[in-house]
Amino acid sequence: MSSIGTGYDLSASQFSPDGRVFQVEYAQKAIENSGTAIGLRGKNGVVFAMEKLVTSKLYEPGANRRLFGIDRHIGMAVGGLLADARQIVETSRKESSNYRAEYGGDVPLRYLTDRVAGYIHAYTLYSAVRPFGCAVILGSQEPTGPSMYMIDPSGVYYGYKGCAIGKAKQAAKTEMEKLEFSNMNIRELVKEAAKIIYMVHDEVKDKAFELELSWVGEDTNGLHQRVPDDIFAEAETFAKNSLKEDSDSEIDES
């Protein structure tokens, strides 16, 4: 599956004979090692959920968050190298602030995504720099409805109804396809999102993780925010109970 690009993989400014830019592909590999992040776009908002892997008991809870606010109305979930991701967050915040200063209003998500994707793409053109080793999912509640985009290290972006990045993205996507989430509102979605994270988390390989949840939608008046503590607790309990039910039912069947 993975091919060795010997000789053609030393800089982003080189193509391989079969037309691939290996540095960009290697950057995409970096994301596959990070904790899973998912975004779900529902009927009236967008929900982000994150499996933030905790590699040491000595870390404070809430350290190294991977969910960011870009402006009042836009949230960003990141996967991959966190330091690279923070650079993209800063750039996105500046773009959003510039748009507000020039045009006097909230930046539309597709405009911001286009600008940020262009920035990320620029780092795939020169041998003097390396591509960003992270993918970002952006979401917002616009006047026309909720919208969500994902940008990968190549600078390509798509609009999504549901997307996943990170270790268990395949398993997460499978779970998502089972759900009819386009018609759910964010209060229900938040519980489903937490459940998916708990389901795809690998207890054997990665022991501890922190669940991160954030949302933006009609119910939050278009403001992106971390899910309030009481709803967070409700979603986490729902997720843990669903896991237990599934494992109990498996025991019964055997």
Place this chain on the structure above:
Amino acid sequence: MSSNLSFDSFSTAIAGSHAGPKKLTQTPVTTGTSVLAVKFNGGVAFGADTLGSYGSLARFRNCERLLKINESTMIGCMGDYADFQHLKDIIEQMAIDDLCKDDNITLSPRSLHSWLTRVLYNKRSKMDPLWTTVVVGGIEKGEGFLGFVDKLGTAYKDPIIATGYGSMIATPLMRNAWRPDLTQAEAVKMVEDSMRVMFYRDARAFHKYHLGIVTADGCQIQGPLEVQPDWSIASLISGYE
């Protein structure tokens, strides 16, 4: 005019480089009149009328001169309205940046007051002032805070603040009625009464105003409210025909 020439070279020398248009001490264009504010037991109350005067012309009659920054901070601005709008854009972006960082550190009245003092003082020291007087108020560490900064960078804190003509007309009235344990209702009444007297006496005042209140429960701006004037007392004033 010859007197201007010497003033020109004086300010340019202070300003230093000649990059960009020459910036001298301006005259304000569209202006707001006084802002009143009083600290009560549990918060602060602000009053500012909704008039943007164009010299002596009562031109824009629906200008909001109070600005909510977050649940614990509010400002009211007098003077050039364009300079207020400029500050508003900058401060609003600071508030958005706070929201994004989401680290439980937000702009507090004291830090905003300090920031404004530095900005206004440094601008005036370059002979390029923002022609505004700002009242900053809110809840700081659980208690009410009220601060004043003017276009010179003069800054102070007091339980009663009024700018412009308000400092001469309303301040004595408010000081007579103030107590440290003033309630919110009494403070609001004090602001209402003062806005009425301001309307009687300040020739650049207006009968509609916004009322801003900051308490531990949050910050809200009400309005436009209307002054209920009683002109029957006019006949008692000597000189009235």
